[in-house]
Amino acid sequence: MWPDFPLDFVKLKNDGDGKHFGIFTNGKIVSCISVFIESDSAQFRKLATQPEYQRKGYAALLIKHVIQICRQMQVKRIWCNARIDKTHFYENFGLTKTNEFFIKADLEFVVMECIL
Numbered sequence: 001m002w003p004d005f006p007l008d009f010v011k012l013k014n015d016g017d018g019k020h021f022g023i024f025t026n027g028k029i030v031s032c033i034s035v036f037i038e039s040d041s042a043q044f045r046k047l048a049t050q051p052e053y054q055r056k057g058y059a060a061l062l063i064k065h066v067i068q069i070c071r072q073m074q075v076k077r078i079w080c081n082a083r084i085d086k087t088h089f090y091e092n093f094g095l096t097k098t099n100e101f102f103i104k105a106d107l108e109f110v111v112m113e114c115i116l
């Protein structure tokens with residue numbers, strides 16, 4: 001996800017509070033996502049697929065799984081910080097852009113959300 005940064009860059013203080021999902025092939029993790037549920041709102045973060053396994057539908061499977069779990073848990077809003085160049089991808093799952101933008105590590109992000 002951030003291959004040019006040290007591992008500590010992706011660690012969050014509240015990693016232990018999240019639910020973490022992965023897709024494995026031959027015992028190796030190839031795609032992952034984390035979701036942090038607070039009350040009736042859920043943020044998903046750290047969506048990434050190993051480069052050689054991309055464009056096979058793995059991230060889509062993970063997002064759909066997370067949305068299904070959020071629905072079961074009566075979550076009302078699911079959201080993420082999306083890289084600007086990935087917004088079309090999230091739109092496939094019903095997320096829409098908000099007007100909250102920010103820059104991190106020279107990349108532009110927008111908050112995207114879906115009301116369930």
Ligand SMILES: CC(C)(COP(=O)(O)OP(=O)(O)OC[C@H]1O[C@@H](n2cnc3c(N)ncnc32)[C@H](O)[C@@H]1OP(=O)(O)O)[C@@H](O)C(=O)NCCC(=O)NCCS
Pocket residue numbers: 001031047048049050053054055056057058059060061081082083086088089092
């Ligand atoms: C964004 C990312 C997680 C997507 O992972 P992925 O596993 O490749 O995602 P999918 O395979 O589900 O979908 C990716 C694209 O492949 C397409 N695709 C899926 N299966 C396909 C197939 N069998 N053949 C061709 N294309 C396919 C999807 O339609 C999608 O197209 P789109 O981007 O035009 O909507 C991955 O590119 C990544 O790790 N990027 C670096 C980290 C990153 O940017 N994370 C997101 C931060 S916001």
